Amino acid sequence: AQKVTQAQTEISVVEKEDVTLDCVYETRDTTYYLFWYKQPPSGELVFLIRRNSFDEQNEISGRYSWNFQKSTSSFNFTITASQVVDSAVYFCALNGGFKTIFGAGTRLFVKA
Amino acid sequence: DAGITQSPRHKVTETGTPVTLRCHQTENHRYMYWYRQDPGHGLRLIHYSYGVKDTDKGEVSDGYSVSRSKTEDFLLTLESATSSQTSVYFCAISESTGLEKLFFGSGTQLSVL
Numbered sequence: 001a002q003k004v005t006q007a008q009t010e011i012s013v014v015e016k017e018d019v020t021l022d023c024v025y026e027t028r029d030t031t032y033y034l035f036w037y038k039q040p041p042s043g044e045l046v047f048l049i050r051r052n053s054f055d056e057q058n059e060i061s062g063r064y065s066w067n068f069q070k071s072t073s074s075f076n077f078t079i080t081a082s083q084v085v086d087s088a089v090y091f092c093a094l095n096g097g098f099k100t101i102f103g104a105g106t107r108l109f110v111k112a
Numbered sequence: 113d114a115g116i117t118q119s120p121r122h123k124v125t126e127t128g129t130p131v132t133l134r135c136h137q138t139e140n141h142r143y144m145y146w147y148r149q150d151p152g153h154g155l156r157l158i159h160y161s162y163g164v165k166d167t168d169k170g171e172v173s174d175g176y177s178v179s180r181s182k183t184e185d186f187l188l189t190l191e192s193a194t195s196s197q198t199s200v201y202f203c204a205i206s207e208s209t210g211l212e213k214l215f216f217g218s219g220t221q222l223s224v225l
Contacts, residue, residue, distance in 0.1 A: 006154075033211055045155075045202065045216040091154055098143065098162060098210035099170065104154040 002027045004094050006103035013082050014111050021077045021106045023092030029053075032096040034068065034075045039089040039105070048090075051075065082110045115139055118203050118217035126225055131190040133220050135203030137183075143206040144186040145170075145214065146178065148199040155202065161186055162210060193224040 003026040013019045025034065036048040049059060051068050059066045063080045079086050087110045092103045115138030125131050135144060143162055147155040147170075157170030159178040167178050175197060177189045190197055200221050204214040 009152075035213060037214075043200075043219060045204075045214075047213040047215075050213050093155075095211055099157055099160060100145070100204075100206075100214055101157065101171070102147075102155040104152060 002029075002094055002096055002101050004092050004101055004103035006090075006092055006106050008106045009104070010107045010109065012109040012111065015084060016081050018078060018080050019082050019108065019110075021079075021090050021092075021108070023075045023077065023103060025073050025075065025092070025094045027094060027096050029096035032094060035093040035095070035100065036066065036075075036077050037091045037093060037102075039091065041087070045091075048077075079108075082108075084110050084112050086110050116203060116205055116215060116217040118201075118220050120220060121218065122221045124223045124225065125193050127194060128192050131193050131222065131224075133188045133201055133203075133222070135186045135188070135217060137186075137205050139205060139215070140183060141205040141207050141215075142183075143210040144180065145204040145206070146176075146186070146188045147202045147204060148172065148197075149202060149219075150199050158188065158201075190224075193222075195224050198222060198224045 005024045032053045034051045038046045065078045067076045089105045089107045091105045093100050117136045119134045145160040146158040156172045161167045161180040179187045200219050202219050203217040
């Protein structure tokens with residue numbers, strides 16, 4: 001069975017702080033894909049990143065970075081110098097074959 | 113933006129009544145999904161489709177059925193709605209392999225009284 005765990009239910013930070021959102025996954029598949037999605041207060045779901053299980057290189061996109069560690073089954077997401085616009089619910093997700101399974105999400109509050 | 117339309121956007125219904133939610137896409141994507149979003153549970157997969165008339169169950173399929181008679185339409189039916197099915201329902205689509213990112217519709221807020 002596949003499972004995604006986001007242990008942090010809510011995180012509150014002050015603007016310009018760095019924040020890391022944790023994601024731990026379980027799967028028996030050798031080939032799988034990991035994702036992060038963002039859901040701002042407006043409610044839409046926005047894709048952020050997709051990584052496959054064979055690519056453990058960290059990725060950086062502007063203020064966002066992702067750390068994929070197969071040894072610990074983790075795919076953590078860091079926002080550097082957070083901004084109020086980063087306030088949202090963030091979902092980690094796993095796809096091992098045609099179905100994407102989501103974690104419960106982490107709600108991030110960034111205060112000015 | 114991906115062309116995905118969910119209808120209705122909001123619905124209030126009574127326990128025991130049938131309800132059908134519609135997802136329409138203009139992207140010609142093979143895979144379509146129905147998720148429900150509830151506080152503390154994130155997004156849970158109800159059913160998905162990998163082609164016309166090809167569907168399969170997800171994590172929380174009890175009480176729901178789906179149909180896909182055309183590539184562009186994926187219907188979710190609650191045969192006899194219950195209060196536990198009050199939720200926000202999202203449709204999503206994915207390209208050819210089902211391993212790509214998901215594009216989501218705007219969601220349907222369903223309240224079962």
